[in-house]
Amino acid sequence: MTGRAARIGIISADPGHPLLAATAGVLRGRGHRVFFLGPEDGTEAADRTGPDGGAGGPHAPLSRDAPGSPRPSGAPLADVYLLKARTPRALALAARLEAAGAPVVNPAAATARCQDRVAMAETARAAGLPFAATVRQAVLGEPWAPAPDTRFPFVLKSRHSRRGDLVARVDTPGRLAGLAAAHPGEPVIVQEFTANDGWDHKLWVVGGQLFAARRRSELSPGGRGPNLPLPAAGLPAGWAATALRTGAAFGLDVYGVDLLDAGDGTPLIVDVNAFPGIRGQAGAPEALAALALRRAAARPAPARP
Incomplete structure (x- = not known):
């Protein structure tokens, strides 16, 4: 940015994540301020990646003056927020920030x-x-079975992508029954298996x-x-x-x-x-820092409440 240091907020409960810590280091080394927001409540997360052990600037919890009018209390919005967390509360926090006029990478709806x-x-x-063909949706444990013309093997995946979700190749009805017993009530999709x-x-x-x-x-x-x-x-x-x-x-x-x-x-x-982890990729932190600064530069200077 030209003329002033940017304020970059990172929505993550893991300030020590290699990509995020390295990106924060690049930005701070160029004179910009970086802070981490806890994805569950919007308060500043503990961050020991900076030289002083701090997060690079205060940020109070988000509050609402009126329904639909979220704003940070006691501090300006950041110039840009990086949305690394993907929990429902993190997405809700990002949506409130977007509604308040702050750019978020990636937007909550896209995430x-x-x-x-x-x-x-x-x-x-x-x-x-x-894209891999999706054959059907189902819920494991409910009375459903592959149609007579179902081709084995197929791929069974949790409908909702998350850490530790179900992704399995199913070669037989017995394998399907075992997965249903191990993951009762799990919403899933069935994809064609591609050799x-x-x-x-x-x-x-x-x-x-x-x-x-x-x-x-x-x-x-x-x-x-x-x-x-x-x-x-x-x-x-x-x-x-x-x-x-x-x-x-x-x-x-x-x-x-x-x-x-x-x-x-x-x-x-x-x-x-x-926003995956992108671990071990030389140049990724620098690319992320450059993206954050481009998005920050495109936004007018934030107004204080």
């Missing part, structure tokens, strides 16, 4: 769209993106800058294992363009796209994540 795999599939299909080489291509985009890695699919018998570096320039033709189209379709600035090679280098999207 929520990636939490619901039904909405995710509908958004991707509407944009003409190559592949067992590797996910993980593409991340930060403000238009692309990062990539390969990782064993979570459906692989041996487990996922670590991310393996993959130069973005080494991606098959058209894959980078598919990732960028995904961000435009979902309204995301910081996101991840999981792709499979569906044969002959054709990409198939199997998941979209809003």
Whole structure:
């Protein structure tokens, strides 16, 4: 920004997250102020990543003067907020900040769209993106069974994307029954299984800058294992363009796209994540810091209450 230091708020309960801590360090090193907001109540979170152990500036809990008029009490809005947390309360907090006039990366509505795999599939299909076909929705434990013409194997996923959600390959009715017993009442979707080489291509985009890695699919018998570096320039033709189209379709600035090679280098999207961790990618903190400053510069100086 020109003429003044930016104030950047990060909505996360984990100030020590490698990407967030490194991004905060880049911003503070350039003279900008960074603070963390706890996603559950909007109060300033403890942050020991700065040189003084502080969060780079006070921020009181959000309050409402009247219904629909949220504002931070005792401090101006930040120039931009980075929404890393994805809990319902975090999304509600981000929505209140947006209503008060603050830019949020990613917007609450776009983040929520990636939490619901039904909405995710509908958004991707509407944009003409190559997304894994969703066969049906169901609730585990309720009296349903695969139709007679169901093709095994298929992929069963929790409808609501979250840490520790259900993602499993189902090869037999017995396997389905076991999953239903282990996850009673879980809303799920059924996706067609696409034969592949067992590797996910993980593409991340930060403000238009692309990062990539390969990782064993979570459906692989041996487990996922670590991310393996993959130069973005080494991606098959058209894959980078598919990732960028995904961000435009979902309204995301910081996101991840999981792709499979569906044969002959054709990409198939199997998941979209809003603001993933992007661990171990050189240049990602700098790209995120640059994005935050671009968004902050586009907003007029915040008015004090």
